[in-house]
Amino acid sequence: xxxxxFLTGAGISAESGIRTFRDAGGLWExxxxxxxxxxxxxxxxxxxxxxxxxxxxxxxxxxxxxxxxRRVAQLEQDFQVVVVTQNVDDLHERAGSSTIIHLHGDLLxxxxxxxxxxxxxxxxxxxxxxxxPADARAADxxxxxxxxxxxxxxxxxxxxxxDEIQSADIVVIIGTSLNVYPAAGLINYARPDAQLFxxxxxxxxxxxxxxxxxxxxxxxxxxxxxCEHLSSLKL
Numbered sequence: 001x002x003x004x005x006f007l008t009g010a011g012i013s014a015e016s017g018i019r020t021f022r023d024a025g026g027l028w029e030x031x032x033x034x035x036x037x038x039x040x041x042x043x044x045x046x047x048x049x050x051x052x053x054x055x056x057x058x059x060x061x062x063x064x065x066x067x068x069x070r071r072v073a074q075l076e077q078d079f080q081v082v083v084v085t086q087n088v089d090d091l092h093e094r095a096g097s098s099t100i101i102h103l104h105g106d107l108l109x110x111x112x113x114x115x116x117x118x119x120x121x122x123x124x125x126x127x128x129x130x131x132x133p134a135d136a137r138a139a140d141x142x143x144x145x146x147x148x149x150x151x152x153x154x155x156x157x158x159x160x161x162x163d164e165i166q167s168a169d170i171v172v173i174i175g176t177s178l179n180v181y182p183a184a185g186l187i188n189y190a191r192p193d194a195q196l197f198x199x200x201x202x203x204x205x206x207x208x209x210x211x212x213x214x215x216x217x218x219x220x221x222x223x224x225x226x227c228e229h230l231s232s233l234k235l
Contacts, residue, residue, distance in 0.1 A: 003080040004230075005168040006072055011175020011200060012219040013087055015066040018059065036226055037150050042113070046143055047134045053146040057107050058131035068219035069095035069176065071227055079230070080182055082168075084161045084186065086176060088148055101157050101164065106138050109147035112138040114145055117156055165189045173198045173212075173225065175219050178205065187212075197226060 010018070035041045036052040074098035075081050083092050083100045088107045092100050110132055112121035121138040136144045149155055165171055171190045177200075178184040188207060192198060196212040198204060199222030206212050215222040 001078075001080050002169040003082070003167060004075060004170040004172060005082045005084060005164050007165075007171065007173045007176065008072075008083060008085040008087060008092070009174070010087060010149055010174025012068050012085075013063070013066075013089055013091055014175065015068065015218065015220055016063045016089075016091055018063055018087075018089055018091070033151060037091060037148075038152060042145060043151070046113075046145070049145070050132065050134045053107065053148070054130070054132065056088075057125070057132075060107055061127050063089065063091065063092045065095035066220055066221045069097075071220075071223040073097040075227070075230070079134055079170075082164045084164060103149070103155055103160050103161060105146070105148035107146065107148070110136070110144040111136075111147040112140050112142045113145040114138075114140055114142040116145065122147065155182055161186055162189050166191065168194055170195045170197070170230075171203075172196075173200075174222065175200060176204075177202075199223065199226065 020148070031052060035045065036049050042049050069091050072081065072083060072092065076098060079098065081097065081214060083097050085092060085100060085102055086104050087104050088102065090106070090108055108125045108130070110123040110125065112118050121140055123138070123144060125132070132144060138144050165186055166189050168190065171187065171194055173187065178187070180201050187196065187210065196210060197215060197216060198206065198212050199215045199219060201218050217225060
């Protein structure tokens with residue numbers, strides 16, 4: 001059975017109503033990265049950071065997986081599928097994908113602000129209750145913070161993602177500008193004989209040393225095109 005690794009970004013969730021950060025009208029036009037997506041911003045104003053992610057969680061409640069998410073999950077019937085996502089939403093999970101690596105964290109998990117990787121301190125939220133008071137604390141007494149990898153922080157699951165891509169027969173990039181490192185460098189770990197695809201309606205600057213089949217369509221349209229191509233590769 002051939003192995004497909006999907007590297008997904010904000011573009012795959014845009015059709016579900018999850019606002020992107022970098023595109024026109026994106027969230028970075030309203031907020032400063034330094035204020036809401038850095039440890040320094042958290043220390044300066046944790047209430048602002050908490051309110052920003054509270055808004056993101058409320059948005060997630062009303063969102064549903066779209067056709068792209070569903071098609072990724074359905075490919076598990078014929079391929080070994082791993083999703084490596086830069087997204088912090090749970091739409092891949094709700095669509096039915098079973099193996100997902102969240103590189104940048106998870107909106108529905110809160111963690112200790114002393115040590116965000118201490119699993120014993122994690123608090124998992126449900127879509128039925130996404131509200132977190134600004135003064136809520138972890139069991140170790142620290143303020144609860146979103147379990148999000150902020151700019152300047154290590155990406156703890158990066159090595160797991162590299163391992164998956166190195167063993168993939170097919171790597172598919174969906175809805176990411178390949179501007180955010182280290183995630184943007186993951187494509188360079190693909191095997192020389194792996195087939196590489198990129199699905200994005202916008203032009204994306206690709207590494208010159210790689211041969212990538214570009215499907216310049218939205219995530220849902222592009223996944224339909226990809227699935228038609230992959231139908232001849234089922235094992």
